[in-house]
Amino acid sequence: MPILAARRAARSAALLTATALLTATAGCSDDSGSASATAPESSGPGSGGGLDGLAAQKLDWAACLPPSPAEGGGPAPSPLPGGTAWECAFMTAPLDYAKPTGKTVDLALIRAKAADQNRRIGSLLFNFGGPGGSGVTGLPGFAADFETLRSRYDLVSFDPRGVGRSVPVECATDKELDAYYALDFTPDDAAEEKTLSDAQKTYADGCAKNSGTQLPQVGTENAARDMDLMRRVLGDDKLHYFGISYGTELGGVYAHLFPDKVGHAVFDAVVDPAAGVQEGALGQAKGFQLALDNFAKNCVGRGEECVLPGSSVAEIEEFITGLLAELDKRPISGIGDRKLTQTQATNGIAQALYSKEFWPYLEQGLDEADGGNGALLLALSDSMNGRTQTGSYSNIQAANAAINCVDFKERYTLGQAKERLPEFRKASAVFGDFMGWGLASCSQWPVPGTWDHPDVSAAGSAPILVIGNTGDPATPYEGAKSMVDALGKGVGVELTYKGQGHGAYSSGDKCVKRATDGYLLEGKVPASGTTCG
Numbered sequence: 001m002p003i004l005a006a007r008r009a010a011r012s013a014a015l016l017t018a019t020a021l022l023t024a025t026a027g028c029s030d031d032s033g034s035a036s037a038t039a040p041e042s043s044g045p046g047s048g049g050g051l052d053g054l055a056a057q058k059l060d061w062a063a064c065l066p067p068s069p070a071e072g073g074g075p076a077p078s079p080l081p082g083g084t085a086w087e088c089a090f091m092t093a094p095l096d097y098a099k100p101t102g103k104t105v106d107l108a109l110i111r112a113k114a115a116d117q118n119r120r121i122g123s124l125l126f127n128f129g130g131p132g133g134s135g136v137t138g139l140p141g142f143a144a145d146f147e148t149l150r151s152r153y154d155l156v157s158f159d160p161r162g163v164g165r166s167v168p169v170e171c172a173t174d175k176e177l178d179a180y181y182a183l184d185f186t187p188d189d190a191a192e193e194k195t196l197s198d199a200q201k202t203y204a205d206g207c208a209k210n211s212g213t214q215l216p217q218v219g220t221e222n223a224a225r226d227m228d229l230m231r232r233v234l235g236d237d238k239l240h241y242f243g244i245s246y247g248t249e250l251g252g253v254y255a256h257l258f259p260d261k262v263g264h265a266v267f268d269a270v271v272d273p274a275a276g277v278q279e280g281a282l283g284q285a286k287g288f289q290l291a292l293d294n295f296a297k298n299c300v301g302r303g304e305e306c307v308l309p310g311s312s313v314a315e316i317e318e319f320i321t322g323l324l325a326e327l328d329k330r331p332i333s334g335i336g337d338r339k340l341t342q343t344q345a346t347n348g349i350a351q352a353l354y355s356k357e358f359w360p361y362l363e364q365g366l367d368e369a370d371g372g373n374g375a376l377l378l379a380l381s382d383s384m385n386g387r388t389q390t391g392s393y394s395n396i397q398a399a400n401a402a403i404n405c406v407d408f409k410e411r412y413t414l415g416q417a418k419e420r421l422p423e424f425r426k427a428s429a430v431f432g433d434f435m436g437w438g439l440a441s442c443s444q445w446p447v448p449g450t451w452d453h454p455d456v457s458a459a460g461s462a463p464i465l466v467i468g469n470t471g472d473p474a475t476p477y478e479g480a481k482s483m484v485d486a487l488g489k490g491v492g493v494e495l496t497y498k499g500q501g502h503g504a505y506s507s508g509d510k511c512v513k514r515a516t517d518g519y520l521l522e523g524k525v526p527a528s529g530t531t532c533g
Contacts, residue, residue: 050100055232057092064088064110067137070168071159072386072394077140080112081147086140087111091233093161095217097225105214107226108165110136111156112143122236122263124153124520125227127160129245129269131220132399134164145506146242148513152521153240160250161226162211162218162402168395169218169402171207177393178338181385184328185343186433193414196437201444207402208446215447218399219406220454224254228261238263238462240520244503245269245475251464252456252483255491259461264520268467269503272479273456273486277410277439278420282427283476285435289428291353291473292317294500295362307367320349321429323370332374335382340374346434348380353473356500405442409449412439456486463525465516466492469507470533471500484528493525498533509533 049056064086066076077086090106114120126146128138135157146155159166172180180199187193207215227250231239240263243251248267255262275283296313299306310316324342331339340348352362358380365376386394412420417439424436442449458464464487468480477496484492497504497512504512511532518524 051094051229054092054094054100055229057233059089059091059109059233061087061089061111064136067134068165069392070395071134071137071164073388073390073392074137077110080143082115084112084115088136091230093226093229095214097222105161105167107161108136108159109156109230110139110158111154112150114154115151119152120154121152121521122154122238122240123156123234124149124240124242125230126155126157126242127244127247127250128157129247130163130396130400131160131246131403132163132396134159134394134396136164142506148517149520156230156234158230160223162214163395163399167214169207169214169398170210170395171203171398171401174392176206177385177387178391181344181381182339182341183343184341186328186437188328197414200441204444204446207398211402212446215402216406218402219450220250220253220403221257221450223250224257227254228258231261236263239265241265243267246271248475248483249273249454249456252458252487253454255458255461255464255487256456259458262458262461262464264523265462265464266467266505266516266520267464267483268505269472269475270466270468270480270483271475272482273454274482275479276453277408277412281435281439282424283478284474285424285427285431287476288350288353288431288473290476291471291500292320292349292430294471295353295359298359299363306363308363317429319370320366323366324430332369332372334374334378338378340369340378343434344381345369345374345377346431347384348377350431350473351380351384354502401441401445405445405449406447407450407454408442409452411443411445411449413443414440416440456483457488458491459488461487461491463493464491465495465519465526467495467497467504467512467516469497469499469501469504471498472502474502493528495526496531498531504532
């Protein structure tokens with residue numbers, strides 16, 4: 001399933017691969033990655049003491065191994081400035097919280113200790129989004145952004161169940177995934193619809209065959225319960241939390257389940273908790289279209305410096321839609337023997353819209369594709385799908401599908417998705433078809449869903465800082481107000497950032513950082529309605 005079909009989008013893949021893109025298109029390989037062990041599912045009983053017994057476990061912190069293939073591979077994380085080393089451990093949790101003395105799973109954690117132990121507040125737990133993103137690899141990648149917060153917090157993240165090193169969901173081989181992601185996910189006739197439906201069935205069957213036992217247990221509610229167990233195991237009275245993108249939804253579900261345990265919490269790049277499958281996908285279509293409009297405006301404003309054809313936003317976007325239409329008929333050369341298809345080009349465009357820093361790559365990639373070279377757009381698409389330069393895949397997309405499909409009840413057939421295409425095409429000429437057809441992503445999933453949308457009402461919770469970005473493509477700005485409303489009176493504190501890209505804290509905006517740091521480090525709650533940027 002292409003990530004454009006996902007209801008909630010990750011940010012980590014979009015930002016951690018910037019330095020790899022050009023070397024990928026040059027045909028270089030990455031020899032630095034080596035596999036590390038992933039946590040097994042235990043067939044034995046859990047602690048006889050149930051949750052209280054598991055909460056008493058002592059974590060065996062040790063030097064971190066290189067990321068596992070499911071986490072994306074690569075070298076072990078380097079020490080932080082000043083020499084602080086990253087430490088990793090596994091925490092044992094119930095496979096099924098309804099059976100706390102039954103089978104267990106081991107969840108991978110990573111931490112960097114607070115710089116000032118005398119003024120240490122506690123642990124600050126991060127989830128960077130997805131669902132399906134690895135926190136064990138994500139936190140070191142973003143650590144520089146959060147160094148100020150490390151002054152008083154241990155920075156901690158984890159691979160949620162089904163992700164990365166935490167009993168990863170597995171659905172297909174690398175070779176099978178290459179073929180799957182090259183498919184046409186916007187069928188034009190009955191034959192293409194059947195091809196897509198058959199491929200989705202094969203993919204779902206592979207997930208059931210390889211990971212059937214855990215598929216019912218990888219949902220967001222269980223991940224939230226895992227976070228409360230982490231809080232107890234880490235020795236914190238309250239959960240201090242920084243959730244980004246899907247991590248805001250996870251944080252909202254935690255606040256609903258454990259409102260009295262919320263400490264200082266920040267939600268950045270906010271998922272709309274009131275949106276169902278169709279509303280969420282339509283919102284993303286509009287969000288990515290807005291980001292594309294802003295990219296095109298920037299290009300027009302630069303005059304002859306912009307290499308794309310067209311002197312207006314409309315002309316540049318007509319060029320893009322024309323290019324995609326040609327790719328639908330005739331894929332072009334990509335990387336090695338792999339060609340750039342329409343689906344992969346659209347994924348690559350979306351990937352570059354996650355951050356304004358990637359706009360130069362997008363301009364270059366579109367220009368090169370127009371000349372018959374699809375390498376850069378394919379590299380961007382590979383980044384979104386979790387494909388490394390060596391041809392192996394992380395499990396970000398498998399986990400994304402598994403978590404989304406066990407969370408949401410709605411099951412659209414391809415026929416039902418097709419009926420809704422006009423509304424999606426109206427929202428976006430570039431992304432509408434992909435988002436619309438993506439409604440059927442869970443149609444053949446082997447496990448039923450849980451909710452129409454998550455309950456994040458959190459009466460009695462401490463204040464939660466909710467940050468919305470007006471130019472966010474993946475989690476549109478309107479989701480922030482919706483989250484504030486859903487959390488309940490006196491809980492959500494809204495902060496607006498007038499910027500571009502996915503998220504606000506890592507944008508470099510001093511106003512956002514000052515407000516967020518002041519809340520997390522000093523407990524100073526900003527006035528609701530504060531605007532930055």
